[in-house]
Amino acid sequence: MSGSRIEQHRQAYAYCAYCPKICRFACPVSDAVPSETVSTWGKMTEAHLVTTQKRSLEPGGAKALYACTGCMRCRTYCRHENEVGFALFTARQEAIDRELAPQGARSTVRTFSQFGNPFGVDLSPLVARYRADTPVRFQLFPGCTTLAKRGEVLEAALAVGEALGAPFGVAKSSNRCCGYPLYAAGDLREFERHARATAEALKPYPELVVLDPGCAYTLRVVYPRVGVALQTDVRTIYEVLAERVDHAPSRPPMEETVAYHDACHLGRGLGQYEEPRRLLRAAVKHVREAQEHHGEAGCSGGGGLLPRTMAEASVTIARRQAERAAPDGETVVTACPTSRRMFERAGRRSEDLLTLVRRWINAKDERRR
Ligand code: SF4
Ligand code: SF4
Structure with a gap:
């Protein structure tokens, strides 16, 4: 070697x-x-x-x-x-x-080389659908999982941003995948090439707000590891929204009990444990902490291409983590779109933090009517 x-x-x-x-x-x-x-x-x-x-x-x-x-x-x-x-x-x-x-890694690299993302679709029409018509304060990079598979999370992000005084518009360059699938597949040569091209495409943006913690981790931590320095300041949407949670219309938290799963890339990867909790505690009254949380938090099994290379093991991991996080069957709330998908594949109820915060904000609007 x-x-x-x-x-x-x-x-x-x-x-x-x-x-x-x-x-x-x-x-x-x-x-x-x-x-x-x-x-x-x-x-x-x-x-x-x-x-x-x-x-x-x-x-x-x-x-x-x-x-x-x-x-x-x-x-x-x-x-x-x-x-x-x-x-x-x-x-x-x-x-x-x-x-x-493994086959799952090789097919990911093949699809990526053809489409520039792991889903085998052109992301540009999806980006165009969500672009802002007027200038906005923040350029948003949703990540291709959210763009291709979780439109409701993106819509929630836009609505919550608006309600908290942080209007987002989907950045044109978010038709590019950050490249994490190439990194996880092990094609580091292609990943580095892709990272350089992405850094170039992001040059016009002095600041970018990133929705998917995996993308934010890749841009902020993994790019420098392969020698690619972004000129763009990358922040997570949870940092930006947590700073503004006091701007939300005054309303008590919803009478619900949910469990919280620390996403690996957001927590251990970027050190953001309190930002999502600030939003969650504003939105719901009872938040159950997992048996292991913060730096010791369990994994949902969705990273490293495991769902594509060891599918059964990845679902077992998700099921065990959901049992540890929510032993009484509570909904598992997470800031990671991939983790949410994993919990659902394991047969558990799960909700994205952003859709939950949007429900809280909408509940307020309903009360006022
Ligand atoms: S504790 Fe030991 S096995 Fe685990 S990561 Fe460190 S050196 Fe490796
Ligand atoms: S999957 Fe296991 S070996 Fe890999 S980073 Fe997590 S704890 Fe370490």
Whole structure:
């Protein structure tokens, strides 16, 4: 195995390979799949053995490299703060190059190379539908999952922004995917090329408000890791709205009990734990915290392309996280569109934070009529 990207993770691989599995309990994939091969230790040892030429990559080893959602939960318990997801996603390039990557990863790369996003659709007409007719204070980057699959979340974002004095207009350049699927598939060369082109496309925007925490994390954290510096200041929609929650029309929180799931990219990825909670507590009266929350929060199984490479395990992870977050069957509220989809696939009720806040605002309007 060669290449400077992989070389930069040699120490990370070695830390895990020689570790007495301190974070064994933390990994959602090894919690769902009873095999030492997919434990943090097992996956990183595979990468260590291949990078030190003690073993060549084979189909079983390649599969292990993909058994990671990139949730960063192991990092919370690691003395080295090892960035295991980043290290494993980088090692996946070897599986891509040797045509050993799982089918779900290879098809994602193929679709992306054709359409520039993982959904195989042209996003421009969707962007045009939501563009503002008049100048707005904030340019919004919804992310392709929301654009292609969750129109109601985007509509909620626009309505909540309006109500809180933060009018959004969908940015023309949000017809581009941020590139996370290429990063998670392990095609780091293509990801870097895509990131450079996206940084160029975003140049006209001094500031961008990003709806999907995965996109915000990719733009803010992953781009610099591959040497791409954005000239655009990227903020999450939760930061912007939380700052303005006091501007919402005065109304008591709704008489509901919901559970809150910390999205990995928003929480551990960007350190935003309180911003979504401020919005949630304004909107509903009873918020149940998960057994593990903030930096220790569980994962919904939706990251790292796991739903495409280990579909059954990803749903098991979502089901277990929903049980931990909402043991009495409460609706699981999350700021992550992918997590919401995962909870629904696991047969649980789930709601996007933005649609919930919109319901609260609409409830106020109804009371006034
Ligand atoms: S992430 Fe840290 S704690 Fe976990 S196996 Fe690696 S070195 Fe050990
Ligand atoms: S990043 Fe998450 S899924 Fe990947 S090894 Fe660490 S705990 Fe497991």
